[in-house]
Amino acid sequence: xxxSRTILICSGKxxxxxxxxxxxxGIALSRQGARTVVLDADFGLRNLDLLLxxxxxxxxxxxxxxxxxxxxxxxxxxxxxxxxxALLPAGNPRMLEWLKPEDMQAIVGMLSERFxxxxxxxxxxxxxxxxxxxAAAKEAIVxxxxxxxxxxxxxxxxxxxxxxxxxxxxxxxxxxxxxxxANQEMLAVDDVTDILALxxxxxxxxxxxxxxxxxxxxxxxxxxxxxxxxxxxxNIARRLQGEDVPLMDPAREGRTGLRAKVRRMMQTKIF
Amino acid sequence: xxxxxxxxxxxxxxxxxxxxxxxxxxxxxQRESLPVGSVDLDMGDWSMGCRELTELMEALGRxxxxxxxxITHCPKTQIGAAAxxxxxxxxxxxxxxxxxxxxxxxxxxxxxxxxRGTLRSxxxxxxxxxxxxxxxxxxxxxxxxxxxxxVWGRLRGRAHAGAAGNLSARIIALQLRPLQLRIAxxxxxxxxxxxxxxxxxQACIRDGDIAIEPARPPFTG
Numbered sequence: 001x002x003x004s005r006t007i008l009i010c011s012g013k014x015x016x017x018x019x020x021x022x023x024x025x026g027i028a029l030s031r032q033g034a035r036t037v038v039l040d041a042d043f044g045l046r047n048l049d050l051l052l053x054x055x056x057x058x059x060x061x062x063x064x065x066x067x068x069x070x071x072x073x074x075x076x077x078x079x080x081x082x083x084x085x086a087l088l089p090a091g092n093p094r095m096l097e098w099l100k101p102e103d104m105q106a107i108v109g110m111l112s113e114r115f116x117x118x119x120x121x122x123x124x125x126x127x128x129x130x131x132x133x134x135a136a137a138k139e140a141i142v143x144x145x146x147x148x149x150x151x152x153x154x155x156x157x158x159x160x161x162x163x164x165x166x167x168x169x170x171x172x173x174x175x176x177x178x179x180x181x182a183n184q185e186m187l188a189v190d191d192v193t194d195i196l197a198l199x200x201x202x203x204x205x206x207x208x209x210x211x212x213x214x215x216x217x218x219x220x221x222x223x224x225x226x227x228x229x230x231x232x233x234x235n236i237a238r239r240l241q242g243e244d245v246p247l248m249d250p251a252r253e254g255r256t257g258l259r260a261k262v263r264r265m266m267q268t269k270i271f
Numbered sequence: 272x273x274x275x276x277x278x279x280x281x282x283x284x285x286x287x288x289x290x291x292x293x294x295x296x297x298x299x300x301q302r303e304s305l306p307v308g309s310v311d312l313d314m315g316d317w318s319m320g321c322r323e324l325t326e327l328m329e330a331l332g333r334x335x336x337x338x339x340x341x342i343t344h345c346p347k348t349q350i351g352a353a354a355x356x357x358x359x360x361x362x363x364x365x366x367x368x369x370x371x372x373x374x375x376x377x378x379x380x381x382x383x384x385x386x387r388g389t390l391r392s393x394x395x396x397x398x399x400x401x402x403x404x405x406x407x408x409x410x411x412x413x414x415x416x417x418x419x420x421x422v423w424g425r426l427r428g429r430a431h432a433g434a435a436g437n438l439s440a441r442i443i444a445l446q447l448r449p450l451q452l453r454i455a456x457x458x459x460x461x462x463x464x465x466x467x468x469x470x471x472x473q474a475c476i477r478d479g480d481i482a483i484e485p486a487r488p489p490f491t492g
Binding site for chain 1: 320321322346347349350351353354355356357358359360388389391392393394407409410411427
């Protein structure tokens with residue numbers, strides 16, 4: 001790795017899975033050996049620490065680092081099981097007004113000296129929070145779901161990223177339901193890529209395990225879970241590292257074979 | 272922030288057009304024209320994944336070149352270059368407007384305003400003459416012109432032709448699936464049924480209403 005990669009994870013619309021993707025991608029990349037830091041730029045409504053199970057360990061934020069009241073190592077929260085992964089909250093929820101684009105560039109500048117990947121979890125919307133988060137990003141991943149409103153907002157965000165000269169911008173399609181797609185009750189993958197015209201970095205199936213893992217504070221990719229979403233996140237990380245991993249085909253996932261059914265039954269916790 | 276600033280890009284290796292020859296025949300000839308050292312690499316229309324890019328970088332490395340930056344328009348190459356940890360830049364296109372930057376460019380020719388690239392949700396293009404979009408107009412984007420609106424691509428947003436009241440203005444698109452059409456003061460919702468395949472269509476005023484029909488020349492005026 002010659003230089004560090006700063007990747008913005010954004011969507012425009014809220015609740016489509018930015019933070020979940022950031023947490024899982026952070027874990028997956030660090031498990032693949034890359035030194036990774038996840039930067040929570042959504043500090044007004046910060047939950048990246050919750051998803052990673054690190055809420056009780058946060059003492060300082062990037063705000064204190066820039067004010068020079070603490071050192072960067074003090075503010076970085078190392079993950080319990082994954083020493084390659086660190087979390088840095090951008091700010092304190094009580095001090096919403098402090099962050100400016102220059103501050104973001106300064107923080108990312110410091111982080112990129114030590115990490116291979118800087119993943120920035122962007123707040124929803126396209127106002128100041130987005131502008132600040134995007135200020136230091138070189139690349140971006142836009143995440144959306146197969147819903148018209150999410151696609152519309154993603155389209156707007158892509159336009160804004162283009163005018164900022166952020167390249168490459170890649171697409172993750174989240175919460176795909178193969179059966180609904182097959183019945184044409186949901187936008188198909190082609191419909192989405194047709195409008196957004198971005199290279200597809202990954203498809204993530206709708207998966208109840210995501211909810212379970214979110215509430216536990218243990219991202220799915222952490223324990224090598226075999227659930228469809230965990231596999232999808234791991235594959236996204238591998239593609240990001242330049243590996244050639246074929247995309248999942250929702251039409252084939254929809255047809256549940258006997259083996260898949262049995263495997264699912266084995267995974268279901270009855271007790 | 273933006274990698275492709277002209278001041279740094281003095282030393283650029285330009286890959287020959289794709290299909291003219293394979294790059295491994297081209298690499299050894301470069302030392303005659305450009306002394307070895309650190310360079311930017313302009314990939315032209317080459318589409319390369321990670322593996323092929325690595326091979327190319329190794330070949331260049333053996334010749335003594337260190338690539339600082341990869342300049343390309345191809346998304347696949349961009350992603351590959353990013354995965355290998357190279358800064359990527361966009362090739363500055365000839366005769367474009369400096370301000371718009373990015374992948375989208377605007378220009379004017381006479382009373383025609385030309386926009387290259389997709390108009391995305393929230394974007395707006397307006398022209399005091401005709402407007403030509405070379406690319407798609409996505410849902411949520413709009414084009415307004417006092418003359419005609421031409422879309423060399425899919426029109427899925429809003430279009431307003433003859434904005435100053437010209438009743439003979441037309442809206443022409445390769446694929447016409449707009450949310451809403453306006454010509455002069457008239458408003459129409461887009462058609463419900465899918466458009467005819469392979470047939471450019473136009474919207475114009477017929478008997479006081481906006482009608483959609485196959486596009487017919489002449490397209491100017």
